[in-house]
């Protein structure tokens with residue numbers, strides 16, 4: 476059904492439409508975050524979510540505490556111990572066009588006196604995780620959950636080769652990143668599951684989530700998961716003064732980072748980065764669903780802070796869903 480323009484609505488009609496959207500979106504969230512089996516494509520979810528945000532922005536009195544616009548991520552799966560994140564795991568605001576990205580940049584610069592660069596990073600299509608190190612020793616791994624309460628997956632993350640059990644310096648730090656399943660590992664896993672008559676995973680993100688949020692650690696260990704770490708929640712222990720230097724410091728500590736980050740000195744350079752990786756996407760060894768731009772100076776990140784859900788100093792530019800063309804050399808030719 477065609478949506479009425481927001482201007483033609485009043486608070487009552489907007490509240491009715493918003494209530495229907497929340498029921499639908501919350502069910503889709505549960506499928507995506509709790510069951511690791513989404514029922515709709517990301518772009519369908521994003522479109523309906525953007526409509527709800529527009530309704531709640533036009534009519535703030537209709538916002539409800541259970542609205543998906545007020546929540547981060549999913550809940551805690553039965554069988555997992557709950558973990559309280561000492562510092563919340565945040566999500567990211569989304570934009571879908573260069574125009575919206577330009578508006579984000581202009582809005583941000585209105586609130587910041589000094590000039591600053593952005594750090595551009597790939598947005599890996601996986602699931603968020605947090606690693607807690609104490610005196611350099613890995614003591615806990617957890618999923619985002621609802622941003623405040625996540626699942627303890629320590630035993631599972633100990634089986635992931637890209638996660639060091641000991642940092643190269645005795646830091647006490649909370650590191651955030653993404654766990655993902657490489658495309659090749661995903662293809663192998665689904666081929667094995669199909670041969671065994673088991674249900675296949677719809678995409679690498681669901682396969683990673685189903686493999687990490689797994690009560691049987693032996694299953695996680697054989698799923699060829701990997702990680703890219705991208706932020707800390709508590710900046711104190713690091714020497715880096717910028718996001719880009721922090722990623723380099725992560726690598727020096729023995730953490731795995733995605734090497735395709737780039738400092739952009741203008742929005743033109745941000746758009747060039749987006750265009751480059753929109754073309755590179757099919758050839759990357761892992762799925763990406765967009766790029767993330769972050770204010771590069773860490774003191775600026777700290778001073779701008781976050782809303783209840785997202786940092787004010789970062790935004791995700793989302794790509795359209797991944798219609799991965801089959802690479803012809805992958806096709807078995809029968810003669």
Ligand SMILES: CC(C)(CNC(=O)c1ccc(Oc2ccccc2)cc1)c1ccc2c(N)nc(N)nc2n1
Nearest residue numbers: 562563564565566596597598651705706708767781
């Ligand atoms: C930026 C951040 C949201 C992580 N950062 C945090 O979670 C975070 C959390 C509290 C922070 O500080 C606070 C301390 C106290 C209160 C509130 C915030 C700072 C960062 C994020 C999320 C997803 C990302 C992704 N998929 N790909 C890349 N490349 N980067 C990403 N970055």
